[in-house]
Amino acid sequence: MTVTLGQYPSARPPRVALVGECMIEMRAEPDALYTQTFGGDTLNAAVYLSRLSAGSAMVTDYITAIGADSFSVAMRQLWRDEGVGDQHVRVIKDALPGLYFIQTDEQGERRFVYWRGEAAARRVFDGPDADALLQALAGYDYVYLSGISLAILTPGGRERLMDALRQARQAGTRIVFDNNYRPHLWPDTQTARQVYSDMLRLTDLALITWEDDVALFGYADHEALFQAYAGFGVGEVALKCGAAPCVIQCAAGRFEVPAERVPRIVDTTAAGDSFSAAYLACRLQGGPPQLAARWGHQLAARVVQHQGALIPVAAMPSLHMPSFSSVAEA
Template sequence: MDVTLNHDPQTRFDRSLKVALLGECMIEMRGEPGAAITQTFGGDTLNTAVYLARLSPRTTISVDYLTAVGSDAFSDAMRQSWLDEGVGDGHVRVIEDALPGLYFIQTDPQGERRFLYWRGEAAARRMFDGPEAEAMLDALADYDFVYLSGISLAILTPEGRARLIQALQAARRAGTRIVFDNNYRPHLWPDPETARQAHRDLLRLTDLALITWEDDVLLFGYRDADALFIDYAQVGVGEVVLKRGAASCLIQCPAGRFEVPAQTVTRVVDTTAAGDSFSAAYLACRLRGGDPEQAARWGHRLAAQVVQYRGALIPQAAMPTMGASSLPSVAQV
C-alpha cells in the first residue's frame, strides 16, 4: 500500500507491520430450533483478523484483535482461539461483570443466512468507556494500520464512539493508516442519521475503504457507483473498493478506476463472512506489496472458497493458494 496515501506522515515501514483490528467477537451458535447446536466464535472484524493472519507471514506482519470480553470460560476460550490462529490479544480489555455477545445463524437452501442476536449487554459495547479504556485508545497510535467496520462503530456507546474517533485522529496524525469496512446494520443504530454521521466522521480519517454496495445504498441512498466514488474522493479517501457480492468489484485509487470480475461458484453453501474474507485477502495482498487489481483477485478467490463451507471460518486446509511468490517484499510497500 502506498505509504503516502492521503497524507504524509513519517514512513515507519522499515520493520514488520503491525495491524490492529477492533470490534466484537461473539459466541456463534448454529443449528435448527429443537435440534443439536454447534458452537464456535465469530464476528465481522474477527473473521477478517483470522483470515488476514492466515495470509500474512508472521515475521513481517503481526495481527492483533482489540475488544473487550468478560472473565468467563467462554471469553477465555474465545481468546485462546484467536491465539491459535496467530491473532494477538495483548490489548484486550477484561470487564469482570460482563459477558460476550451471542448470535445464532440459520441458512436457507441458497446459502443466505439469517442472524438472531443477544448482544445488548455485551462487554464489547463498553470497550472504550471509562478511564480503563485509556490504554487501549493510546495503543492505536502504535499500529501501522487500524481496521474497523460500521459494526465496530455501531456497538459502542456514544461516549465510546466519540473517544474512538478522537483516538483515531491522534493515531492518524502519528502515521497510522485507517481501513474501514462499512458493514451497515440498521438494527444496531438508534436511527439512520446517527449512523450516517458516525460513518462520515470515520470516512474523513479513512485511507482504504472496503465498501459493500448494498449497505451504502441503504445508508446514503446512492444511485450509482459514480456518485459513491465522487463522495468518497471529496472526503479524502484515497482507495475505495466497492464489493458487489457475486458481481465484479470496482476500485478507485490514485492509479485510476478498475473493475475486477468475481470467481464463479457453482454451489453456495453459506455466505457468512464472504465480505469479511474478501476484505482480509485484499488487505493482505496490499500489505505485502500487491497492487489493487491483484488484491481484488485475492479477495474474490478467498470469498469464493469461503461461501462453499458452513460458518465464518473455513478449515485451514481449505485455504486457497494466493500466488504469494509474485509479490514484492513488505519492505517495498
C-alpha cells in the same frame, strides 16, 4: 488530507490492529442441532489476515473487551491459536460476550438472530480503564474497523475512539474501514450517516459493500459513491458487489475485477469479511489493488462453500504473490 495506503515490505513488517467484537456463534445443522463456535466481522477479518500473513513477521492484534467467563476464555485462546495477538484485550468481569445464531436457506443466504445488548465489547472504550487501549492505537501502522465496530459502542465510547483515531492518523497510522452497515444497531439513519461521514474523513482504505451504502446514503450509482468518497478524502476504495465484479477506485485509476464462479453456495457468512482480509493482506505484502481484489474473490469463494464464519485452515485457498520488479503505489 488524503494518505495513500502504505505497502509492505518496507523497513519493517507492519503492525495491524483490528477493533471490534467477537461473539459466541451458534450454527444450525441439518439434524436440528447447533454447533457452537466464535465469530464477528472484524474478528473474522483478523483471523483470515493472520492466516494469509503466516510466515511473515506481520503483527495482527485484536482490540476488544470480553468477560471473565469460560466462553470469553475459550474465544481468547482461539485468537492466540490463530496467531492473533490479545495484548490489548480488556476484561470486564461483570459482562459476557454477545451471542448470535446463524440460520441459512437453500441458497446459502444467512439470517442472524443476536443477543448483544449487555456484551462486554459495548463498553470497551468507556471509563479510565480504556485509556491504555485508546493510546495503543497510535502504536500501529494500520487500524482496521467496521461500521459494526462503531455501532455497538456507547456514544461516549464511540466519541473517545474517534478522537483516538484522529490522533493516531496524525501520527502516521493509516485507517482501514469496512462499512458493514446494520440499521438495527443504530438509533436512526441520521445518526449513522453522521458517524459514517466522520469516519470516512479519517479513512485511507475503504472496503465497501454496495448494498450497505445504498441503504445508508442512497447512492444512485457507483459514480455517485466514488464522487462522495473522493470528497471525504478516501484514497482507495474497493467496492464489493456480491457476484458482480469488484470496482476499485485509487490513484492509479478505476478497475473492475470479476468475481469467482462458485458451484454451490453453502453459507454466505463472512464472505465480505474474508474478501476484506485478503484484499488487505495482499496490499500489505506489496500487491497492487487488482491482485488484492482477486485474492479477495478467491478467499470469499472458498468461504461461502463452507458453513460458519471461519473455515478450516486446510480449506484455505493457495494465494500467490508474484515477484514484482517494482510495485506501483496506488
